[in-house]
Amino acid sequence: MSAPTGINVAIVGVGLVGSSVISQLTTIPNLASQIHIVALQNSKKTLLSTPTSPLSLAPPADWKTLLANSSQSALPLADLAKKLQQIAQESKRHTVVVDNTSNDSVASFYPEFLKAGLSVVTPNKKGLSGSLDLYKAILSASTGSDKGPLMYGESTVGAGLPILTTLKDLVQTGDEIHKIEGVLSGTLSYIFNEWSTPAGGSKKFSEVVKVAKDQGYTEPHPADDLSGSDVSRKLTILSRLIPSLTDKLPKGFESVPTHSLTPAPLESVTSGDEYVQKLPEFDGDFDKLNAAAREEGCVLRYVGVIDARAGEVKASLEKYPKDHPFATSLSGSDNILAFHTKRYSQRPLLVQGAGAGAEVTAMGVVADLVRVAERRG
Numbered sequence: 001m002s003a004p005t006g007i008n009v010a011i012v013g014v015g016l017v018g019s020s021v022i023s024q025l026t027t028i029p030n031l032a033s034q035i036h037i038v039a040l041q042n043s044k045k046t047l048l049s050t051p052t053s054p055l056s057l058a059p060p061a062d063w064k065t066l067l068a069n070s071s072q073s074a075l076p077l078a079d080l081a082k083k084l085q086q087i088a089q090e091s092k093r094h095t096v097v098v099d100n101t102s103n104d105s106v107a108s109f110y111p112e113f114l115k116a117g118l119s120v121v122t123p124n125k126k127g128l129s130g131s132l133d134l135y136k137a138i139l140s141a142s143t144g145s146d147k148g149p150l151m152y153g154e155s156t157v158g159a160g161l162p163i164l165t166t167l168k169d170l171v172q173t174g175d176e177i178h179k180i181e182g183v184l185s186g187t188l189s190y191i192f193n194e195w196s197t198p199a200g201g202s203k204k205f206s207e208v209v210k211v212a213k214d215q216g217y218t219e220p221h222p223a224d225d226l227s228g229s230d231v232s233r234k235l236t237i238l239s240r241l242i243p244s245l246t247d248k249l250p251k252g253f254e255s256v257p258t259h260s261l262t263p264a265p266l267e268s269v270t271s272g273d274e275y276v277q278k279l280p281e282f283d284g285d286f287d288k289l290n291a292a293a294r295e296e297g298c299v300l301r302y303v304g305v306i307d308a309r310a311g312e313v314k315a316s317l318e319k320y321p322k323d324h325p326f327a328t329s330l331s332g333s334d335n336i337l338a339f340h341t342k343r344y345s346q347r348p349l350l351v352q353g354a355g356a357g358a359e360v361t362a363m364g365v366v367a368d369l370v371r372v373a374e375r376r377g
């Protein structure tokens with residue numbers, strides 16, 4: 001048997017998460033030797049490896065300047081796929097596209113990348129939580145031959161926390177999923193942990209939203225978090241891994257009943273900065289919501305529930321007594337997920353930890369790349 005040669009990686013999207021992925025891949029020695037970065041692309045530029053000029057991105061090289069100075073403007077995805085096929089052939093290495101954007105067009109292109117023999121790894125929820133047609137196209141293009149392309153998206157739910165791998169393990173070993181419930185948004189977890197506390201609190205809602213954005217927890221547009229759609233996307237991704245629910249959400253996340261926290265006048269605001277700027281106008285309304293829960297001896301938490309036996313999925317704002325674990329045991333951007341199953345029927349299997357932030361999200365992406373390298377390298 002020939003020695004493993006490692007894999008190539010093309011990184012599309014080099015913002016908060018993408019930068020951390022590059023940093024982990026170029027500075028951790030055992031990763032740098034098995035995972036070779038062959039392309040970087042943002043919305044403006046592409047930087048490509050060639051046989052005579054392989055990319056060398058480890059510090060002290062400054063990949064941001066190299067990308068910004070590249071003479072190649074961002075390649076259309078079909079052209080990028082062709083270039084990557086060529087690089088795969090020349091280097092004799094399996095090649096993976098890492099999508100670190102939150103872009104719908106990139107996510108819709110996964111079936112084409114996969115059909116071109118390229119694996120896909122992503123923290124972008126838009127592909128796996130989109131229409132059922134897109135989801136099925138992704139599945140059928142990634143479950144071909146033994147040597148075929150693979151699709152991994154651990155960081156789409158709970159960032160680096162082992163949530164999709166846990167659910168897949170439960171399902172593949174024949175457990176029966178009864179219910180999955182918990183706090184699935186790092187942003188909303190941070191906001192409610194800081195603003196709706198058992199001891200009361202004096203912070204303004206808009207202030208904690210701004211901190212969540214500054215910490216890198218929010219989506220590029222924070223309305224995607226406050227509208228609940230980020231949670232309904234995660235619920236869709238999880239539901240589709242439960243065989244009885246795979247076909248349940250035909251329109252994807254839009255089929256999930258979802259409580260939105262976006263004030264009605266801000267629903268049409270397309271700029272994330274403008275949205276955050278205007279949010280203080282609504283602090284009074286949020287204060288009233290918090291005060292009403294406090295009068296009942298409760299705190300507010302934003303939760304997602306998949307009731308597999310009833311076939312119900314929903315994302316909602318709920319009140320919890322001040323001594324409930326969701327009120328006392330969460331802090332920062334913590335996610336917590338309880339898997340109630342036939343085997344874990346007495347006490348649920350729990351996964352808890354930071355569910356947002358660049359480093360922990362990149363860790364989930366890089367762990368997926370290691371899985372691809374183990375299977376295809």
Ligand SMILES: NC(=O)C1=CN([C@@H]2O[C@H](COP(=O)(O)OP(=O)(O)OC[C@H]3O[C@@H](n4cnc5c(N)ncnc54)[C@H](OP(=O)(O)O)[C@@H]3O)[C@@H](O)[C@H]2O)C=CC1
Binds near residue numbers: 044106
């Ligand atoms: N932040 C977090 O805690 C977590 C994030 N995620 C997911 O990770 C993804 C990235 O998030 P984050 O890093 O915060 O986002 P950023 O906004 O920081 O970065 C997005 C990157 O994508 C690039 N981009 C946008 N559109 C395109 C396009 N059409 N083609 C190529 N590149 C494009 C942007 O380039 P340019 O600068 O040129 O516009 C930028 O480099 C999102 O899908 C998010 O949901 C998942 C889990 C946790």
Ligand SMILES: N[C@@H](CC=O)C(=O)O
Binds near residue numbers: 155156186217230
């Ligand atoms: N914006 C998301 C990031 C991770 O998916 C969140 O806050 O959970």
Ligand code: NA
Binds near residue numbers: 154155159163364
């Ligand atoms: Na995860």
